[in-house]
Amino acid sequence: xxxxxxxxxxxxxxxxxxxxxxxxxxxxxxxxxxxxxxxxxxxxxxxxxxxxxxxxxxxxxxxxxxxxxxxxxxxxxxxxxxxxxxxxxxxxxxxxxxxxxxxxxxxxxxxxxxxxxxxxxxxxxxxxxxxxxxxxxxxxxxxxxxxxxxxxxxxxxxxx
Numbered sequence: 018x019x020x021x022x023x024x025x026x027x028x029x030x031x032x033x034x035x036x037x038x039x040x041x042x043x044x045x046x047x048x049x050x051x052x053x054x055x056x057x058x059x060x061x062x063x064x065x066x067x068x069x070x071x072x073x074x075x076x077x078x079x080x081x082x083x084x085x086x087x088x089x090x091x092x093x094x095x096x097x098x099x100x101x102x103x104x105x106x107x108x109x110x111x112x113x114x115x116x117x118x119x120x121x122x123x124x125x126x127x128x129x130x131x132x133x134x135x136x137x138x139x140x141x142x143x144x145x146x147x148x149x150x151x152x153x154x155x156x157x158x159x160x161x162x163x164x165x166x167x168x169x170x171x172x173x174x175x176x177x
Contacts, residue, residue, distance in 0.1 A: 019139075019144075020138065020140070021146055022135070024135045025133075026131055026134065027131070029131075030128065030129045030166075030170060031129065032128055033097045035169055035175070036130055036162075037097040037099075039175070040161075040162065041097075046059075047168070048161065051164050051168055052164055056076060057075040057076060057077045059072055066092075067089065068091060070089045071089075072086070072087050085106030085108045086103070087104065089101050090102055096121075099119070100120075101118050101120075102115050102116065102117045108154070113139060117136065118134065118135070132162055
């Protein structure tokens with residue numbers, strides 16, 4: 018099994034606390050509302066959002082994928098960090114055992130934050146993952162963050 022590591026970050030004018038609450042703690046409610054053309058629903062199959070919880074993202078017919086399952090491996094509400102693993106779903110493309118993620122929201126400037134995302138793609142034996150597959154996943158993740166950022170900027174009282 019090989020491991021491909023990828024890091025990305027972007028700055029936002031939204032506080033780390035609000036981004037964390039919207040994207041991590043309440044994503045199961047907010048994301049299907051904001052991204053209704055690609056996310057049909059997000060539901061907890063086990064737990065309620067704490068460490069060990071498993072949630073399933075169900076995508077619409079417009080998406081190239083049907084579903085993925087994530088397990089929450091770490092959660093620090095005071096430091097605005099979350100670790101989770103994609104453990105199942107067609108987004109693994111029969112090439113990956115799993116994808117692990119670490120998300121951090123760090124204060125930046127006056128009232129903003131830097132969103133840092135580190136991913137590790139764990140490939141199955143003798144499988145090489147293409148750069149365009151990784152770029153597709155990165156683009157979808159950043160797109161989700163940008164949609165939530167726009168919502169929070171338009172609704173300054175949400176998630177305070």
